Amino acid sequence: xxxxxxxxxxxxxxxxxxxxxxxxxxxxxxxxxxxxxxxxxxxxxxxxxxxxxxxxxxxxxxxxxxxxxxxxxxxxxxxxxxxxxxxxxxxxxxxxxxxxxxxxxxxxxxxxxxxxxxxxxxxxxxxxxxxxxxxxxxxxxxxxxxxxxxxxxxxxxxxxxxxxxxxxxxxxxxxxxxxxxxxxxxxxxxxxxxxxxxxxxxxxxxxxxxxxxxxxxxxxxxxxxxxxxxxxxxxxxxxxxxxxxxxxxxxxxxxxxxxxxxxxxxxxxxxxxxxxxxxxxxxxxxxxxxxxxxxxxxxxxxxxxxxxxxxxxxxxxxxxxxxxxxxxxxxxxxxxxxxxxxxxxxxxxxxxxxxxxxxxxxxxxxxxxxxxxxxxxxxxxxxxxxxxxxxxxxxxxxxxxxxxxxxxxxxxxxxxxxxxxxxxxxxxxxxxxxxxxxxxxxxxxxxxxxxxxxxxxxxxxxxxxxxxxxxxxxxxxxxxxxxxxxxxxxxxxxxxxxxxxxxxxxxxxxxxxx
Amino acid sequence: xxxxxxxxxxxxxxxxxxxxxxxxxxxxxxxxxxxxxxxxxxxxxxxxxxxxxxxxxxxxxxxxxxxxxxxxxxxxxxxxxxxxxxxxxxxxxxxxxxxxxxxxxxxxxxxxxxxxxxxxxxxxxxxxxxxxxxxxxxxxxxxxxxxxxxxxxxxxxxxxxxxxxxxxxxxxxxxxxxxxxxxxxxxxxxxxxxxxxxxxxxxxxxxxxxxxxxxxxxxxxxxxxxxxxxxxxxxxxxxxxxxxxxxxxxxxxxxxxxxxxxxxxxxxxxxxxxxxxxxxxxxxxxxxxxxxxxxxxxxxxxxxxxxxxxxxxxxxxxxxxxxxxx
Ligand SMILES: Nc1ncnc2c1ncn2[C@@H]1O[C@H](COP(=O)(O)OP(=O)(O)OP(=O)(O)O)[C@@H](O)[C@H]1O
Ligand SMILES: [Mg+2]
Numbered sequence: 051x052x053x054x055x056x057x058x059x060x061x062x063x064x065x066x067x068x069x070x071x072x073x074x075x076x077x078x079x080x081x082x083x084x085x086x087x088x089x090x091x092x093x094x095x096x097x098x099x100x101x102x103x104x105x106x107x108x109x110x111x112x113x114x115x116x117x118x119x120x121x122x123x124x125x126x127x128x129x130x131x132x133x134x135x136x137x138x139x140x141x142x143x144x145x146x147x148x149x150x151x152x153x154x155x156x157x158x159x160x161x162x163x164x165x166x167x168x169x170x171x172x173x174x175x176x177x178x179x180x181x182x183x184x185x186x187x188x189x190x191x192x193x194x195x196x197x198x199x200x201x202x203x204x205x206x207x208x209x210x211x212x213x214x215x216x217x218x219x220x221x222x223x224x225x226x227x228x229x230x231x232x233x234x235x236x237x238x239x240x241x242x243x244x245x246x247x248x249x250x251x252x253x254x255x256x257x258x259x260x261x262x263x264x265x266x267x268x269x270x271x272x273x274x275x276x277x278x279x280x281x282x283x284x285x286x287x288x289x290x291x292x293x294x295x296x297x298x299x300x301x302x303x304x305x306x307x308x309x310x311x312x313x314x315x316x317x318x319x320x321x322x323x324x325x326x327x328x329x330x331x332x333x334x335x336x337x338x339x340x341x342x343x344x345x346x347x348x349x350x351x352x353x354x355x356x357x358x359x360x361x362x363x364x365x366x367x368x369x370x371x372x373x374x375x376x377x378x379x380x381x382x383x384x385x386x387x388x389x390x391x392x393x394x395x396x397x398x399x400x401x402x403x404x405x406x407x408x409x410x411x412x413x414x415x416x417x418x419x420x421x422x423x424x425x426x427x428x429x430x431x432x433x434x435x436x437x438x439x440x441x442x443x444x445x446x447x448x449x450x451x452x453x454x455x456x457x458x459x460x461x462x463x464x465x466x467x468x469x470x471x472x473x474x475x476x477x478x479x480x481x482x483x484x485x486x487x488x489x490x491x492x493x494x495x496x497x498x499x500x501x502x503x504x505x506x507x508x509x510x511x512x513x514x515x516x517x518x519x520x521x522x523x524x525x526x527x528x529x530x531x532x533x534x535x536x537x538x539x540x541x542x543x544x545x546x547x548x549x550x551x552x553x554x555x556x557x558x559x560x561x562x563x564x
Numbered sequence: 565x566x567x568x569x570x571x572x573x574x575x576x577x578x579x580x581x582x583x584x585x586x587x588x589x590x591x592x593x594x595x596x597x598x599x600x601x602x603x604x605x606x607x608x609x610x611x612x613x614x615x616x617x618x619x620x621x622x623x624x625x626x627x628x629x630x631x632x633x634x635x636x637x638x639x640x641x642x643x644x645x646x647x648x649x650x651x652x653x654x655x656x657x658x659x660x661x662x663x664x665x666x667x668x669x670x671x672x673x674x675x676x677x678x679x680x681x682x683x684x685x686x687x688x689x690x691x692x693x694x695x696x697x698x699x700x701x702x703x704x705x706x707x708x709x710x711x712x713x714x715x716x717x718x719x720x721x722x723x724x725x726x727x728x729x730x731x732x733x734x735x736x737x738x739x740x741x742x743x744x745x746x747x748x749x750x751x752x753x754x755x756x757x758x759x760x761x762x763x764x765x766x767x768x769x770x771x772x773x774x775x776x777x778x779x780x781x782x783x784x785x786x787x788x789x790x791x792x793x794x795x796x797x798x799x800x801x802x803x804x805x806x807x808x809x810x811x812x813x814x815x816x817x818x819x820x821x822x823x824x825x826x827x828x829x830x831x832x833x834x835x836x837x838x839x840x841x842x843x844x845x846x847x848x849x850x851x852x853x854x855x856x857x858x859x860x861x862x863x864x865x866x867x868x869x870x871x872x873x874x875x876x877x878x879x880x881x882x883x884x885x886x887x888x889x890x
Contacts, residue, residue, distance in 0.1 A: 110764065131766035146764045148757030150824035155750055160766045168745045210765075 059122030061086040061249040062107075062138070062218050067116030069099075069106050071455065074446065076102040077273045080116075084218065084249040089240060091260045091281070092253045094270035094293055095487040096459030097445045100253050101143050103270070104220055108133035108140050120217065131160075139216035141207045143223050143253075143458050143485075149196025149203075154178035156195050157210050181209050186235045200227045200395065201348045205236075212239060219243060220251040223458065225259055226484045227395070229348045229513050237263050255459070255487050256514075257286060269293055294489045314338050316374065317507040318390075318476050320359065323368030329354045330532035331368055336476055341498060341508045343522035345515060345547050351531035352511045353395060356478045359509060360392040361385035372475075386419050391469035395480040395511070401465045404454030408444065409435035411453050411464050416471045438467035441497070443490060459486045466494070476507045483517060495521055515544045527551055570818025571830030573870065577863075578837050585840065589847045595723025597843060599716075602729035605839040607632065607787040607794065609732040609832060611806065612813045613739035614783030616831045619814050620743070621755040621776050622823030623679035627668065627686035628784040629806035631661050633799070634694040635788020640702035640798025650708045658785045664690065665781025669774035683777075687807065694800035701799040709796055728790045735783065740828040752776060756823030812860050813838055816867050837863065 064082040068075070077099045084090050092100050106113045109127030118125055120137055127133040133140065147156045154171075155162075157178045162169040178191040185205050195203055204227050211219060219240075225233045240250055240263060254260055260267065260281070267284060269276040269292040276292045314337040324331030329351045336342055344352045357363040359370075361379035370379050372388045379385055385392065394401055403411055413431045420426065426434075435449035442463040444456075453464055462485050469477055482498075483491050498508060498521050512518050518525060525542050527535040527550040535550040586593040602609075611628045618625045635657045642653035664686070672682045716724035743749040751772050754762040763769045792798055811821075817834030819826025841859045845851045 129766075129768075130764045131768060134766050142764055146761045148754050148761055148765070148824075150757040151750070151753055155753075156765075159750060159754055159762075160747065162747055162750065164747065169747060169750065171745075 059119065060084060061121060063119040064107060065117050067103065067106055068114045069102055069111060070114060075273055077106065080270065080275045082268055084251060086247045086249055087244050088266060089244050089250045089252055089264045091264035091267045092251055093260065093267055095489060097457040098270040099273040100270060101222055101457060104140060104222055108138055134214055134216060137217040138220060139211040139214035140220040141211045141222060141224055147195055147203055147207050150194060152192050153189065153195050153206055154191040156206055157181060157213065181213055184239065185209055199349060201232065204228060205232060208236060212243065218249045222253045223485055225254055225256060231347065233259065255485060257289065257488065271295055290488055314340060319371045321369045323358060323365050323370060325358060325363065325366045328363065329358060332533040334526065336507045336509060338505045338507050339502050340523045341502055341510060341521050343518035343525040344509065344511045344528060345518055345525055346528035346551060350528040352528055353480055354531065355528065356392065356480055356509065356511055360390050360478050362392065389475035391472055391474035391477040393465055393469050393479045393482060402453050402461050405452055407450050408439065408453055408464055409449035412438055412467045412471055415468045419472050434471050438471060442467055443493060459490065462486055463490065474506065476509065478509045480511045481513065482510060483512065483514065515547055519544055571827045571833065574816060574818050574830050574833040578833050578840065581837065581840055585844050592843065592847060595719040595721035599719060599723035599725055599729065601839040601843055602732065603726045605835050606728040606732035607791045608806065608809060608813065609835045610735050610787040610790060611784050612810045612831045612835050613735055613828055614780035615810045615814050616819055616826055616828050617743065617752055617776050618780045619819050619821060620823055620826045621752045622759065624683060625777060625780045626680065626683040626807050627690055628780060628810055629803045630687045630690035631664065631781055631784035632788040632791055632803035632806060633801065634690045635661060635785050636792040636798035636802050637694045637697045637702065637800050639789060639792050640704050641697055643704055643706050644702055650706050654789055657788065658782060661785030662778050662782040665778040666774050669777030673770045673773040699800060701797050703797045704792060709793060712793055728793050731790060736828060736832045743828050753824060809838065812864055816863055
């Protein structure tokens with residue numbers, strides 16, 4: 051693939067980039083080449099250095115060594131703004147938009163249409179609407195961005211970057227919070243852009259997506275370049291070996307038979323439970339040692355169901371029972387008191403305390419549960435932190451590191467550890483594998499099964515239907531904020547779930563456009 | 565349903581308060597009283613406009629009271645002792661105060677220091693400097709001062725809209741336009757949302773910080789000039805504690821103390837509410853003027869509680885998720 055002497059210089063050329071954070075060598079002599087019109091996947095485990103490479107190339111972090119060239123010319127952007135000026139538009143891994151501004155202002159911040167020094171608000175909204183329409187989104191662009199779901203925010207961030215019409219578009223895990231339909235729209239747009247000669251860097255842990263969209267793959271491991279290949283000629287197992295540096299143990303999926311879980315005790319049950327304008331009343335039984343999957347499109351009421359079950363949102367009808375006894379779940383505290391745990395989908399806003407260390411984050415919920423007058427001894431804390439760092443393979447394996455300095459996927463694992471440490475009876479996981487690499491992904495799925503065998507009851511939300519099928523004993527399908535179908539045993543497969551989601555074609559089209 | 569915008573609530577409180585006062589003292593509802601209220605609070609309205617920008621951007625400026633004090637002394641000395649023509653003195657103090665604000669903004673950005681600390685230092689610095697210039701009150705006798713004081717637009721009903729009230733109204737309107745209609749204004753909100761994110765989105769955070777504190781100090785300088793017109797003197801102890809009245813006006817006006825939300829119009833209404841309380845106390849005649857502070861304190865509490873409520877409401881997820889928005 052090295053350029054023959056007569057060919058034009060590649061669109062983006064990164065040579066010998068190194069970057070250390072103190073003693074952590076996040077990148078060592080990494081090379082990366084992106085051609086015009088190419089969709090190039092940048093892959094690697096959690097903490098491999100993907101996001102760091104992107105931030106170094108776009109000038110968010112200063113680099114220690116190396117060169118970056120665009121069309122053969124050296125560039126050294128010193129801020130995200132300068133990178134955009136040099137022709138690189140980026141959606142960073144953390145959705146980087148401003149929840150207090152309107153959707154339209156977010157899309158056009160610092161580049162609003164102007165007349166005589168005045169922002170043309172009407173024109174800006176019109177363009178914002180048109181831009182989002184390309185992504186199948188029809189929303190009120192004058193409303194604050196923070197009033198919309200993570201997915202809408204993510205689409206907005208992508209739309210903004212695409213509209214910067216740069217020569218290079220970098221997307222760091224853009225699909226993590228999108229559902230299938232939105233991913234397809236995004237891929238359509240990426241293909242169009244590539245056709246126009248724009249080079250696209252795509253980071254993802256979804257290998258299916260990588261194979262679907264990318265032309266070429268570059269793999270990083272522990273901050274070093276492992277290699278660059280043509281996607282078409284790289285078998286999946288070989289790719290995984292490149293990423294992990296070892297073989298992946300196959301996950302076996304074994305499911306309890308229908309009769310088996312009938313016999314189990316009910317851990318928590320919800321009868322006619324719901325809230326007006328939030329989720330239609332539903333019946334749900336969660337048994338010990340059982341995984342219930344919640345499937346459905348974004349906005350179908352999955353997260354809402356989870357919040358009601360945990361007590362993060364107050365139900366206005368129905369009855370909840372824990373181990374058969376009626377209970378009132380009015381606040382997250384009530385949920386915790388009854389032995390529930392909830393791992394939310396928005397880790398940045400709802401969970402992780404970036405300034406605290408890994409250890410402090412892990413013991414947070416356990417400490418809250420015990421109450422402030424019964425502090426955990428430092429020795430216990432260390433022991434708990436060490437156990438979960440090992441169990442979930444959190445890297446770097448240093449419990450005293452501030453969580454904010456971990457890579458995105460490792461932060462997700464810390465959040466999971468926090469709830470596991472409380473030894474809950476019911477654990478609600480909202481998109482537990484989002485942003486987690488293939489190796490850890492398999493680990494987490496294995497862990498979910500193990501926890502079940504210990505009698506834990508799990509309610510898991512996931513957009514990954516394959517994943518849900520792998521670990522669920524029962525699957526509840528939601529549509530338009532109502533529970534529409536429950537599948538159990540042999541009936542659980544991707545096809546049936548899709549059929550249930552799409553049972554009413556009109557509803558799907560409507561959802562997709564909303 | 566996102567609830568009433570906070571500034572609207574301030575407006576309702578103002579109208580209700582005004583109506584209540586007018587029932588007890590019918591004379592309050594006259595252009596004469598309103599005119600005086602605007603004149604008495606002109607300097608406050610001007611600094612509060614600048615403070616609104618600072619607070620929305622997620623910062624705070626504690627130096628404004630001292631900058632006003634310094635400006636009055638500087639202007640008085642420049643005109644009376646150093647023989648500068650008044651206009652030159654005005655330009656000089658505006659340049660000085662703008663530079664002072666820019667310097668504070670630069671320090672905040674470059675050394676990544678909390679604005680609270682930097683502007684607290686600025687507060688002592690400016691106050692100290694005005695004592696260095698003069699410890700006594702310096703009366704200003706220049707003819708411009710009497711001309712300006714004598715000039716006023718007559719309002720129906722016998723009220724007078726003085727020059728300084730007009731200046732204040734112009735600055736409030738100008739500030740509102742700048743905040744709500746320009747790119748600069750949008751960036752101010754962006755900074756208040758998150759500095760790091762604004763920077764990743766291409767906002768020149770450093771330049772913005774410098775400009776915002778420059779604006780605040782510049783308006784404090786103008787407020788100082790206005791204050792010198794109001795009192796016809798320069799005194800190093802003038803406007804002590806005004807930074808706190810200013811912050812109170814901004815918060816009562818519905819601006820979030822944590823940044824990211826607010827409006828200049830709300831601030832203006834907040835200034836008027838404080839003025840109204842003062843007027844009521846003057847009319848009553850028996851109440852100590854310290855009741856102004858107590859009433860302001862109570863209002864502050866009420867508004868902060870209200871904002872927390874609104875913020876909590878806005879944070880509630882799924883009020884508008886993808887699926888529901890049609
Ligand atoms: N600001 C920082 N300070 C210190 N260390 C950091 C910082 N940012 C990242 N690191 C470290 O650099 C390494 C690479 O992190 P990076 O975020 O690039 O990983 P990644 O490949 O994007 O992983 P993921 O798939 O989880 O997002 C990690 O070990 C991380 O802990
Ligand atoms: Mg990353």
